[in-house]
Amino acid sequence: KNEVEQSPQNLTAQEGEFITINCSYSVGISALHWLQQHPGGGIVSLFMLSSGKKKHGRLIATINIQEKHSSLHITASHPRDSAVYICAVRRGAVSDMRFGAGTRLTVKP
Amino acid sequence: EAQVTQNPRYLITVTGKKLTVTCSQNMNHEYMSWYRQDPGLGLRQIYYSMNVEVTDKGDVPEGYKVSRKEKRNFPLILESPSPNQTSLYFCASSLRAGGDIMGYTFGSGTRLTVV
Numbered sequence: 202k203n204e205v206e207q208s209p210q211n212l213t214a215q216e217g218e219f220i221t222i223n224c225s226y227s228v229g230i231s232a233l234h235w236l237q238q239h240p241g242g243g244i245v246s247l248f249m250l251s252s253g254k255k256k257h258g259r260l261i262a263t264i265n266i267q268e269k270h271s272s273l274h275i276t277a278s279h280p281r282d283s284a285v286y287i288c289a290v291r292r293g294a295v296s297d298m299r300f301g302a303g304t305r306l307t308v309k310p
Numbered sequence: 311e312a313q314v315t316q317n318p319r320y321l322i323t324v325t326g327k328k329l330t331v332t333c334s335q336n337m338n339h340e341y342m343s344w345y346r347q348d349p350g351l352g353l354r355q356i357y358y359s360m361n362v363e364v365t366d367k368g369d370v371p372e373g374y375k376v377s378r379k380e381k382r383n384f385p386l387i388l389e390s391p392s393p394n395q396t397s398l399y400f401c402a403s404s405l406r407a408g409g410d411i412m413g414y415t416f417g418s419g420t421r422l423t424v425v
Contacts, residue, residue: 244416244419245416246413246415246416249413287352289353297355297367
């Protein structure tokens, strides 16, 4: 079983819909990251969380440390949001990173 | 422009021929790391470095070497590449090990094919 599980694997939405991507992890972590990988392959860091909630534009990320769960929300989705979204955790006292398999999001106009 | 520069972007090589993929950052970041990405397996960490002369193994270090002689550079060395090292490689850096408020900055990737 992966230490980091994401759901869903694939998600298709209509433009304007509210999107939620989930990430659950089974190890102690010191930080959780959400990454976006564009169709061209480039990776961009969206959020780093250790507690609570962060918001950037139409993107919101939350984390519940007790439940070992994080969510990434996209409000008013747009076709340019189409990408693979990857959850990554930094484990406890060490600095190595473990990644979820990614969620492929397609937003149709 | 603040960035992580990887070279080359694409490389086809033969089994056993030593190669180096370079990674350089211009942000004075302490932390640098290498990842490989494979279909169905996602991203996996190869090696990371907390600072100059400090490197540690990640999840899949076998067959790879790294060095951190200067803060800005973190080359990935494949001394005897094999076909199972065919993959998409990313270098990333951050101000500190946990990532800073900006998270991690990733290079553009190197697509390596070993035949």
